Amino acid sequence: MLPIPSMPIPRYRRPFMRPQWRSWKAQSISEEHKALLMDISTEKKASDSRAAKEVHLTPDTRCRASYLGVMAYEHALKLQESLLLARAEGTVPDVLLLLQHPPVFTVGRFRGEEDIVVPTEILTREGIAVFHTNRGGGVTYHGPGQLVCYPVLRLKEHSLGVREYIWKLEAVIIQLLFALGIRGYRVVDYPGVWVDGGKICSVGIRVSRGITSHGFALNVNTDLRHFEYINPCGLSGNVMTSVSKVLGYPMEAEALIGPLLDSFSAIFGLEIEQGDSGCLAMLDGLSG
Numbered sequence: 378m379l380p381i382p383s384m385p386i387p388r389y390r391r392p393f394m395r396p397q398w399r400s401w402k403a404q405s406i407s408e409e410h411k412a413l414l415m416d417i418s419t420e421k422k423a424s425d426s427r428a429a430k431e432v433h434l435t436p437d438t439r440c441r442a443s444y445l446g447v448m449a450y451e452h453a454l455k456l457q458e459s460l461l462l463a464r465a466e467g468t469v470p471d472v473l474l475l476l477q478h479p480p481v482f483t484v485g486r487f488r489g490e491e492d493i494v495v496p497t498e499i500l501t502r503e504g505i506a507v508f509h510t511n512r513g514g515g516v517t518y519h520g521p522g523q524l525v526c527y528p529v530l531r532l533k534e535h536s537l538g539v540r541e542y543i544w545k546l547e548a549v550i551i552q553l554l555f556a557l558g559i560r561g562y563r564v565v566d567y568p569g570v571w572v573d574g575g576k577i578c579s580v581g582i583r584v585s586r587g588i589t590s591h592g593f594a595l596n597v598n599t600d601l602r603h604f605e606y607i608n609p610c611g612l613s614g615n616v617m618t619s620v621s622k623v624l625g626y627p628m629e630a631e632a633l634i635g636p637l638l639d640s641f642s643a644i645f646g647l648e649i650e651q652g653d654s655g656c657l658a659m660l661d662g663l664s665g
Contacts, residue, residue, distance in 0.1 A: 488515030514581035522598035575618030
């Protein structure tokens with residue numbers, strides 16, 4: 378009888394055979410090493426991801442500041458709207474518009490013309506315009522001798538909410554006044570900055586698409602009589618004061634541009650570059 382050749386045992390029918398200790402130990406070490414490598418790889422990916430997010434979230438600290446002299450309120454509003462769109466698209470950095478206005482009462486969203494307490498004839502005689510606007514707050518006055526600042530900032534890059542942003546705007550003014558030897562402070566429920574019971578700076582903002590517009594108005598050498606024609610932001614008109622009144626001698630609004638920019642740079646952590654050519658060119662395009 379011919380011998381029956383031995384057939385290889387199919388893999389699925391082979392009995393379980395534990396490998397020799399050395400090979401099993403080597404396999405175990407290999408698996409541990411593999412797991413360690415996986416942990417390292419996972420940690421590295423997480424670290425790279427965090428780094429990428431940190432790079433992505435690093436705010437652009439550039440800011441362009443422009444002093445535009447005396448500008449009609451409606452022109453400044455159109456310029457802000459154009460800059461807001463450009464900032465939302467990322468074609469311009471943060472911008473600070475510094476300027477003064479001809480005499481004008483602006484009416485915010487939260488109150489109406491009922492806070493203008495004199496007849497229209499008086500406004501006409503005094504050359505004071507009335508303009509309804511989209512900022513928060515009530516009625517306020519803008520005029521020569523008042524330094525107005527309209528920041529166009531992307532709040533997300535500064536990790537700020539609306540309340541924190543307003544708080545920082547007030548801090549800018551408080552620090553500026555401190556440099557002049559004036560103690561400014563806040564009053565709960567009344568945005569702005571106060572000095573010795575009088576309001577020296579008004580704040581009213583708008584946020585659209587995460588970008589700010591409008592801002593604050595610091596009374597430097599302002600004709601405070603005009604505040605008596607209104608209830609500014611629901612207050613009595615005689616509550617307003619100015620830098621010149623507090624110091625006891627006249628000071629020009631332009632003299633505070635440099636100190637204001639220094640204070641804004643320190644509070645917001647921005648590298649401010651001065652220059653008005655870009656904003657003026659944009660304004661020419663709007664008027665054309």
